[in-house]
Amino acid sequence: MHAMPAFACTACHSASAHDERVRSAFWQHERLVVVDGVPALVCDGCGERYYDDATSTRLDLMRGSGFPDQRARATLQVPVFSFDDLVPG
């Protein structure tokens, strides 16, 4: 009898995680795209996400397809900040 392989987070060494559908962002040159509903194992300690091989392959295929605009479900507008700007305080 074999136990399930124990989860061990490489970032925080937590031993517990849960399955979750996450939203993930990818840069394609100067274009930022978001993929919703990506199945991931999420660390309960620090929130680090782990994707299995099938998920990684599928994301690679999507990246390879160039994320065509006509397939997008929605468009987001995002604020852009500069690291050089000090926050007034």
Ligand SMILES: [Zn+2]
């Ligand atoms: Zn962790």
